[in-house]
Amino acid sequence: MKVDQMLVQRSNSACELCSSENKLQAFGVPSNTSPNSGQSADTSVLLCEHCLGQIENPETTDVNHWRCLKDSMWSQIPAVQVMAWRQLTQLSSESWAQDLLEMLYLDDDTLEWAKSLEKETDEETPTTDSNGATLNDGDTVTLIKDLVVKGAGFTAKRGTAVRNIALTTNPTQIEGKVNGTRIVLLAEFLKKSN
Numbered sequence: 001m002k003v004d005q006m007l008v009q010r011s012n013s014a015c016e017l018c019s020s021e022n023k024l025q026a027f028g029v030p031s032n033t034s035p036n037s038g039q040s041a042d043t044s045v046l047l048c049e050h051c052l053g054q055i056e057n058p059e060t061t062d063v064n065h066w067r068c069l070k071d072s073m074w075s076q077i078p079a080v081q082v083m084a085w086r087q088l089t090q091l092s093s094e095s096w097a098q099d100l101l102e103m104l105y106l107d108d109d110t111l112e113w114a115k116s117l118e119k120e121t122d123e124e125t126p127t128t129d130s131n132g133a134t135l136n137d138g139d140t141v142t143l144i145k146d147l148v149v150k151g152a153g154f155t156a157k158r159g160t161a162v163r164n165i166a167l168t169t170n171p172t173q174i175e176g177k178v179n180g181t182r183i184v185l186l187a188e189f190l191k192k193s194n
């Protein structure tokens, strides 16, 4: 049986993260340690268009969409656990995501797999805006170009001010509220306001 077919069977034809049945696709869980990612069902998950788009383009992340992880993180399938752990870690400036992450238990091998993508230097790298100015929690920034927020279905216009930003575990990204929706923004498209 092909990987896709095995995944469809395993998931009952539903996204393994949010249960949507919309445009499902196999996705090889990225790994730095296993070159065989995606070649078997064990290293793949079945994702809907919405989840996949946000995972491949983190700048389009719709934070609230990932509340679906409160159910899917209890999956018995390690590949799904790894995806849930990584998404929650990425959103860990959200208190609900932090709470879920504390409840999520992975066995040693699965946790190692989940962490295998983390870069060792991340902690020391400051988050900087388009001019190289260091950004901090609580700063106000301005968008320097129009950004399509796919997950939330609107375009954040150039010149929009985003107040009270929050840094993320990824130094290239911050979180902030645009049009009332909390989204992830790429720091390189922002300018710090004074």
Ligand SMILES: [Zn+2]
Residues within 6 Å of the ligand: 015, 016, 017, 018, 019, 020, 047, 048, 049, 050, 051, 052
């Ligand atoms: Zn989904």
